[in-house]
Amino acid sequence: xxxxxxxxxxxxxxxxxxxxxxxxxxxxxxxxxxxxxxxxxxxxxxxxxxxxxxxxxxxxxxxxxxxxxxxxxxxxxxxxxxxxxxxxxxxxxxxxxxxxxxxxxxxxxxxxxxxxxxxxxxxxxxxxxxxxxxxxxxxxxxxxxxxxxxxxxxxxxxxxxxxxxxxxxxxxxxxxxxxxxxxxxxxxxxxxxxxxxxxxxxxxxxxxxxxxxxxxxxxxxxxxxxxxxxxxxxxxxxxxxxxxxxxxxxxxxxxxxxxxxxxxxxxxxxxxxxxxxxxxxxxxxxxxxxxxxxxxxxxxxxxxxxxxxxxxxxxxxxxxxxxxxxxxxxxxxxxxxxxxxxxxxx
Amino acid sequence: xxxxxxxxxxxxxxxxxxxxxxxxxxxxxxxxxxxxxxxxxxxxxxxxxxxxxxxxxxxxxxxxxxxxxxxxxxxxxxxxxxxxxxxxxxxxxxxxxxxxxxxxxxxxxxxxxxxxxxxxxxxxxxxxxxxxxxxxxxxxxxxxxxxxxxxxxxxxxxxxxxxxxxxxxxxxxxxxxxxxxxxxxxxxxxxxxxxxxxxxxxxxxxxxxxxxxxxxxxxxxxxxxxxxxxxxxxxxxxxxxxxxxxxxxxxxxxxxxxxxxxxxxxxxxxxxxxxxxxxxxxxxxxxxxxxxxxxxxxxxxxxxxxxxxxxxxxxxxxxxxxxxxxxxxxxxxxxxxxxxxxxxxxxxxxxxx
Numbered sequence: 001x002x003x004x005x006x007x008x009x010x011x012x013x014x015x016x017x018x019x020x021x022x023x024x025x026x027x028x029x030x031x032x033x034x035x036x037x038x039x040x041x042x043x044x045x046x047x048x049x050x051x052x053x054x055x056x057x058x059x060x061x062x063x064x065x066x067x068x069x070x071x072x073x074x075x076x077x078x079x080x081x082x083x084x085x086x087x088x089x090x091x092x093x094x095x096x097x098x099x100x101x102x103x104x105x106x107x108x109x110x111x112x113x114x115x116x117x118x119x120x121x122x123x124x125x126x127x128x129x130x131x132x133x134x135x136x137x138x139x140x141x142x143x144x145x146x147x148x149x150x151x152x153x154x155x156x157x158x159x160x161x162x163x164x165x166x167x168x169x170x171x172x173x174x175x176x177x178x179x180x181x182x183x184x185x186x187x188x189x190x191x192x193x194x195x196x197x198x199x200x201x202x203x204x205x206x207x208x209x210x211x212x213x214x215x216x217x218x219x220x221x222x223x224x225x226x227x228x229x230x231x232x233x234x235x236x237x238x239x240x241x242x243x244x245x246x247x248x249x250x251x252x253x254x255x256x257x258x259x260x261x262x263x264x265x266x267x268x269x270x271x272x273x274x275x276x277x278x279x280x281x282x283x284x285x286x287x288x289x290x291x292x293x294x295x296x297x298x299x300x301x302x303x304x305x306x307x308x309x310x311x312x313x314x315x316x317x318x319x320x321x322x323x324x325x326x327x328x329x330x331x332x333x334x335x336x337x338x339x340x341x342x343x344x345x346x
Numbered sequence: 347x348x349x350x351x352x353x354x355x356x357x358x359x360x361x362x363x364x365x366x367x368x369x370x371x372x373x374x375x376x377x378x379x380x381x382x383x384x385x386x387x388x389x390x391x392x393x394x395x396x397x398x399x400x401x402x403x404x405x406x407x408x409x410x411x412x413x414x415x416x417x418x419x420x421x422x423x424x425x426x427x428x429x430x431x432x433x434x435x436x437x438x439x440x441x442x443x444x445x446x447x448x449x450x451x452x453x454x455x456x457x458x459x460x461x462x463x464x465x466x467x468x469x470x471x472x473x474x475x476x477x478x479x480x481x482x483x484x485x486x487x488x489x490x491x492x493x494x495x496x497x498x499x500x501x502x503x504x505x506x507x508x509x510x511x512x513x514x515x516x517x518x519x520x521x522x523x524x525x526x527x528x529x530x531x532x533x534x535x536x537x538x539x540x541x542x543x544x545x546x547x548x549x550x551x552x553x554x555x556x557x558x559x560x561x562x563x564x565x566x567x568x569x570x571x572x573x574x575x576x577x578x579x580x581x582x583x584x585x586x587x588x589x590x591x592x593x594x595x596x597x598x599x600x601x602x603x604x605x606x607x608x609x610x611x612x613x614x615x616x617x618x619x620x621x622x623x624x625x626x627x628x629x630x631x632x633x634x635x636x637x638x639x640x641x642x643x644x645x646x647x648x649x650x651x652x653x654x655x656x657x658x659x660x661x662x663x664x665x666x667x668x669x670x671x672x673x674x675x676x677x678x679x680x681x682x683x684x685x686x687x688x689x690x691x692x693x694x695x696x697x698x699x
């Protein structure tokens with residue numbers, strides 16, 4: 001299985017926060033061949049299940065969010081420029097002179113424009129309403145092309161190699177973690193398991209969080225591994241806020257996550273010699289795992305992080321080896337916990 | 347409108363060439379190669395490319411365009427191989443993070459990304475203010491400083507990698523188009539004029555000038571030596587039709603022809619009314635936007651050369667100047683070419699426009 005190719009294909013499908021359904025069919029088509037069952041559930045979530053074949057088997061849920069950051073059209077100006085607002089927490093430092101795609105009846109390429117810095121010398125970042133999207137089309141042509149108030153807009157999608165084994169582009173967050181879940185399922189392919197493994201691609205993590213609890217409710221899992229990207233260390237960042245790039249997935253230690261599950265993950269990483277690191281997020285994980293304490297009747301949940309540099313920009317950068325090791329850690333845990341006769345569940 | 351195919355074949359190559367201020371040689375070499383066999387091209391003492399096409403129609407013209415793009419100088423390489431940079435001119439610090447970059451010196455170039463600390467760790471004003479350049483860096487994907495040895499050093503340069511593509515209604519988007527489109531116009535002018543006999547054209551010199559972004563020292567020094575009768579300075583005029591609050595202000599519009607400024611903050615271009623009117627009427631005054639220049643081109647210093655060289659400025663309307671995605675219109679490029687062609691070919695007193 002060519003994981004990087006699948007990641008590329010998955011990232012090429014627009015699934016903007018709140019607009020995940022537009023890409024649902026393409027994502028189902030892409031990932032279904034690797035699972036026994038796939039379906040929609042909850043608020044625009046996708047569920048992919050690998051069954052163990054046993055009746056009433058426990059279920060472990062791997063959650064990675066499907067939604068992406070973007071913009072939304074708020075006005076069509078008379079001169080054809082588009083005013084926009086944010087879908088999720090876009091980094092405003094990236095909004096000047098960037099390329100976007102307006103997802104109307106057909107996709108339109110757009111470039112953000114603002115009053116030129118060499119005249120304004122403005123030291124403030126542009127607010128929404130102080131920059132516009134230029135498509136080259138008139139207002140009438142935009143309307144004819146299906147552009148409306150509420151039309152979603154996404155960042156340019158491409159993948160570039162950066163040095164040895166590093167890749168960058170928009171929307172590694174969080175589709176890389178979906179691929180990590182897929183890697184885990186692939187590694188467990190021939191292993192005897194006593195559980196069903198469900199990969200959930202949840203909606204709205206970047207905005208309103210409606211996907212995770214509603215999708216999980218459709219599964220009623222026994223345990224949950226939330227897999228999300230984690231802040232990778234770079235110049236100007238503090239070690240306490242970030243994890244190291246290239247040194248394996250992080251396991252989040254937080255009051256919001258299950259202590260037993262978290263400790264098991266760290267122990268298994270050591271025993272299996274899978275590179276991993278601890279991320280301390282004492283009060284909040286900042287991921288879907290933060291809502292798990294309120295989930296259903298209470299579901300033990302841990303949070304695994306894939307180190308990523310420049311999160312929420314168009315140059316989100318990951319190490320391929322971190323991606324693989326994240327998949328390995330998930331697989332190793334599932335095998336330890338629910339594997340054949342030797343599983344800890346017995 | 348029918349476009350000059352040669353010009354728009356050359357333009358993407360010029361747009362994407364690496365040529366930040368102080369490191370323009372790659373762009374100039376590309377221009378020189380394109381003019382092989384067309385005219386005499388030489389580099390002067392400060393690195394400008396001077397192209398001579400003698401003519402006998404009466405007036406000597408110098409056409410000038412800058413070639414350099416907004417760029418950065420590498421000021422430090424840290425232990426993990428990240429590059430710290432400083433803008434070599436007036437780069438917008440809000441236009442750096444997330445942009446594809448190219449860095450290197452005379453020998454090798456490496457691709458990377460413009461980077462900053464992650465959004466989630468920003469505090470207070472960091473969320474509303476553009477970052478200071480000293481807080482920004484370039485990530486080339488190296489992991490140790492030693493890996494960059496003999497590849498990149500402090501004092502080398504970086505610039506946007508950029509892109510080049512077309513948009514509806516003859517718009518084109520590319521890096522450095524605010525100056526490289528003018529370079530393409532002047533290369534095309536030389537190619538077209540070279541097909542005429544000497545007596546059918548004015549005496550032409552084209553200066554592809556270095557360091558436009560920091561005072562146009564290249565153009566000024568070249569004009570000192572050449573002392574032409576008249577000079578035409580090609581530049582750019584940022585579009586101002588972006589904000590309803592400024593609706594009263596008459597700004598440059600894309601697709602309405604080049605801007606012929608009356609004046610800017612440093613020079614009055616109407617001080618030779620005959621020349622000004624001639625430029626205005628060349629190939630049709632309806633395709634000319636007459637405005638005050640919204641910015642002061644540093645090249646206006648050229649007015650002060652010698653006893654004063656009569657000069658007009660033709661400026662290409664654009665969005666996003668000095669970014670990786672400058673937007674211009676093909677029609678404006680063609681009309682600028684028509685104007686400079688008219689000036690280059692017709693004698694001042696032949697009554698033709």
